[in-house]
Structures are given as structure tokens and as C-alpha cells.
Amino acid sequence: MYRTESLKKLALLGAIEKPVKISSSEFTRYTSTSSKTAARVLKQLEEEQYIERQLVAGGQMVQLREKGVDLLKNEYAEYRNIFCRDRNDIDLYGNVITGLGEGQYYISRDGYMSQFRDKLGFIPYPGTLNVRLDSVSAEMREKITLIKPIVVHGFSDGERSFGGGKCYLIEIEGIRGAVVIPDRTHYPADLLEIIAPVKLREMLRINDGDKVKIVVRDPQRCE
Incomplete structure (x- = not known):
């Protein structure tokens, strides 16, 4: 205290x-x-x-x-x-980009998958969609941290350790998913990693450079 x-x-x-x-x-x-x-x-x-x-x-x-x-x-x-009890969503806009190719490896670990299933309510497609926010949305991104996160804990698979992180529920073009922010990340602040129960590129028919809208869901709001 x-x-x-x-x-x-x-x-x-x-x-x-x-x-x-x-x-x-x-x-x-x-x-x-x-x-x-x-x-x-x-x-x-x-x-x-x-x-x-x-x-x-x-x-x-x-x-x-x-x-x-x-x-x-x-x-x-x-x-x-x-x-607070009212909804206060945060609308962010950005462009799809190619990531570093690490998302599939990390997301597919059993230690993460089980937590995603239990805490997010879905089993994510083993990969992430990477979105670079525009300048206005990049400034608004800090508001995400004022929402109570869904915490994903780190774990060890017996060979190596995997770090924890925070998740925030979203919708991207009407499809539910979550933004994943690792506790230890080398990504810049204007880049979002998104997971969803489907392969978003195929479901939304989007490619690098396409603009998308991300709605961060906050069920708590103070007027």
C-alpha cells in the first residue's frame, strides 16, 4: 500500500x-x-x-x-x-506489414495456446497479423495500457523459457481477436501484433499495405 x-x-x-x-x-x-x-x-x-x-x-x-x-x-x-460500467472502445488505424516470422513459432507453443483458449475464449491461428499504426493512432496507442489487460504468464517447456505478456481484446474488420504485447519486446510502439481464431490475411483478403481498422474493446468506462 x-x-x-x-x-x-x-x-x-x-x-x-x-x-x-x-x-x-x-x-x-x-x-x-x-x-x-x-x-x-x-x-x-x-x-x-x-x-x-x-x-x-x-x-x-x-x-x-x-x-x-x-x-x-x-x-x-x-x-x-x-x-465504471459503460463501453469505451478505442479505434486504431494502420497498414498491414510483413512481420519477422516469429509469431507462428511462439503462438503455437502449448503453454501459450492453453492460456489463450482459457482466457481469450478462442484458440488462435498459429501466427500473427502485424499492423503498423498511422501517426494519429500511434499516439492513441498508449490508451490501451489504461485498460485492464488479460495477463498471459511465462512458462518453460523443459528446454527453454518463454516470457509472459498482456492481451487486449479487439475486433478487426468485424472479426474478434486480441492484441498481444510481450513483456519483453523489440517491436516499436507503433506496431501491433494481432491474433485471431482465423488466418486474418485470408479471411479479410488483405495484403501488405492494406489499411485496416482495429477496435480495442474496453467494457469499462468512466464519463
């Missing part, structure tokens, strides 16, 4: 966008703790890699790291699930 509350206070001070200067005694105004406890909390957040911290004259420069931002996003998603 102390992590989320402390990170939230730092974020409200602007520590997501840039480093902010704060002393331990100043931080007590936001955490209702002693100066000694506030200093210990900041040090622990740094050790756990939620924040970056640099000691300076009169205090410290603090900024949230990606891990800290992700923790707040997860907290936000959980509150949305509690208080």
Missing part, C-alpha cells in the same frame, strides 16, 4: 514527466509520516526500482521509473473496474 500511495503523491507533483526536487521533510506533508519514515520509503522505492533518485543540496531529485508508472496504471485499471 505504501508504494502506491507514495508513487501517487510523487506523480501528482509531476514526477512522471520529469525529476522533481523534494526533501524528506517536505514529503511528510503528503504521506502523513515522520521525516525519518519518509526518507526510508523513498530509499526503499529506489531500491525496488520504482523511482530514480539523486541526492542534491537541500533534498533529492526524484522521478518515477517505468515500473512505478506501470504500478499506478494497474491501480487505475482496478478502480475503473470498480466504478
